[in-house]
Amino acid sequence: MSLKEILPGRLGFGTAPLGNMFRAIPDEDARATVEAAWDQGVRFFDTAPVYGAGLAEERLGQMLSDKPRDAYVLSTKVGRVVLDEPETEAPDLGEKGSLFEHGNPNKVLHSWTAENTERSIEGSLKRLGTDRLDVVWVHDIAQDIYGDAWLQKFEEARTGAFRVLSRLRDEGVIKAWGLGVNRTEPIELTLDLDEPQPDGFLLAGRYTLLDHGHALQRLLPKAEEQGVGMVVGGPYSSGVLVGGAHFEYQQAPAEIVERVDKIKALAExxxxxxxxxxxxxxLAHPVSAAAVPGATRPSRIAEDVAALNEVVPAEFWHDLRAAHLISPAAPLPAGA
Known part of the structure; x- marks a missing residue:
């Protein structure tokens, strides 16, 4: 079954902010935002154990507890096991640094083995208060693509998580599995495997207005050829595209701010x-099945829905291309 057949719409809800990403978010704000997403018709929710050491899953589970389980699609991730013991040192989240310093105090084990994949799923089901998951992503196996460490993680995932998730899919326990990463290399490597084969992938930050060239060169043509779908994570590039100060989870550098200013000028x-x-x-790329922006305020959900339905003139896209702000190889929305 393809991702487009599984997912109930083109707009999902990314729950990283529910894990207190960047700042502590009051429970009432988190609840109001999830309720706003539901009221606006969003029925796809993506989460992960690492989002606040289980906090995002706990909150999402509580907030969806009164909704019919068959009415929404739920995805989470494996690769991190939330332990019962407290973290006594600064958590190692690689390039994500102290992103979730306001989350739960639990220690998080990084592991993609078969045993810990099943352990991770069990923990997620408990925190989410549900009896099943629809899609499971293998999370963050390529935080450092410039050394050998990520290849070791990949091999651990290939012989562990990939096989467990493939079996669970074949048994009908889950509907689909894939990779949830912010690098294209591990997805390309996975698509080259004879087996096990993923159904799709969640690519965060690598197919956006600000960064899409590398994905267009190899990954997306290969995915399209194989019929593998993409969920786009971080479509606003950590917020810098929509008034935030972050890019790639860090303070946006001057060259990125300059590029955003040029995009904003053309948009205006x-x-x-x-x-x-x-x-x-x-969402214009044929491989794209959905986008999952995050939000911490109910008003942001309404903005996202309005943005999805806004009429954007073809001249805008052509001006972006002429200004070399988007690749000439990038598919444009219908009518452009």
Missing amino acids: KHGVSVKAAALQFV
């Missing part, structure tokens, strides 16, 4: 919201 010229440009760009 054509009377287009940057949110609409960002969402509609990533």
Whole structure:
């Protein structure tokens, strides 16, 4: 079954902010935001154990507890096991640094073995308060692509998590599995395998208005050829595209801010919201099944839905291309 057949719409809800990403979010704000997503028709929710050491899953589970389970699609990730013991040192999240310093105090074990994949799923089911998952992503096996460490993680995942998830899919326990990463290399490597084969992938930050060239060169043509779908994570590039200060989970560098300013100037010229440009760009690729922006305020959900339906003139996209702000190889929305 393809991701487009599984997912109930083109707009999902990314729950990293529910894990207190960047700042502590009051429970009432988190609940109101999830309720707003539900009221706006969002029925796809993506989460992960590492989001606040289980906090995002706990909150999401509580907030969906009164909703019919068959009415929504739920995805989470494996590769991190939330332990009962407290963390006594600064958590090692690689390039994500102290992103979830306001989350739960639990220690998180990084492991992609078969045993810990099953352990991770058991923990997620408990925190989410559900009896089943729809999609499971193998999380963050390529945080450092410049050394050998990520290849070791990949091999551990290939012989562990990949095989467990493939078996669970074949048994009908889950509907699909894939990789949830912010690098293209591990997905390309996985698509080259004879088996096990993923159904799709969640690619965060590597197919956006600000960064899409590398994905277009090899990954997306290969995925399209194999019929593998993509969920786009971080369509706003950690927020810098829509007024935030972060890019790649860090303070946005000057060259990125300059590029964003150029995009904003063209958007203003054509009377287009940057949110609409960002969402509609990533969803225009035929491999894209959905985008999962995160939010911490109910008003952001309404903005996302409006952005998805906004009419963006073809001239805007052509001006972006002429200004070399998007690749000439990137598919444009219908009518552009």
